[in-house]
Amino acid sequence: MASEADKPEAEGAEGGGAEVTKKFLYVNRKAPYGTIYALESLEVVLIGAAFEQDVSLAFLDDGVYQLTKNQDTKGIGVKNFSPTYKALGDYEVTKLYVEKESLAERGLTEADLMEITYEDEDDDWAEKPSIRVVSREEMAEIMAEQDVILSF
């Protein structure tokens, strides 16, 4: 997905700020299909991973549908990009917060979500779940801790 101009080496990394680490939260609020927000949010996450910031993703409202299992887009002629979420661990994006109330309001549980894992380099590369279901209250605390919030 990345084009030449997206590489941090090729642009923008100058200016002396590249070594700053900030807490980035990408807030995903919309269903995966119907609008392009979910796909283009994921593109920012993948490019942003190259900047070695402290990255978290939040899924709330219809955004929780982005992580559901067995997505099948054949009928609408749109690419099914859900496998990309499973690759996020390889980009060191390992914190995917899902709001419990948003799941419940849509009749979903954690069992309806894809299994997304990462290998923990600080724990002998043990495979651990990336998805963390949190309450609305906890989500507010997570948001309050961030330096930069990108809302999609």
Add this chain to the structure above:
Amino acid sequence: MKFGIVVNEGPYTHQASDSAYQFTKAALEKGHEVFRVFFYHDGVNNGTRLTVPPQDERHIQRNWSSLAEEHNLDLVVCIAAAQRRGILDADEAKRQGKDTDNIAPGFRISGLGQLIEAGIQCDRLVIFGD
């Protein structure tokens, strides 16, 4: 304060671009720095010079271009989002074999890294969208 501005919707359908413009203008008038304005999703459509709104309406693209000229603002259109939606500069038009470019004065096309960089560099990143 150093601001980064993100515009996620196109002109006219949504208020987002107008609000971002008013915010940016007000911030500059108050003496703040605006490090960059980044256009993403349909926001890239703010950067075509081919819009021709009725004469008694505001000209959103021209507003941005004028503000950029006046304050030396960095208006960046995301290349991936722009290519999907037909926003091209001269180099890109040539590379893609198109007969024209349509990028408006004061805008430039670059990568998503410019958005992340704005997040890192700025005191506040302010998002205007739906």
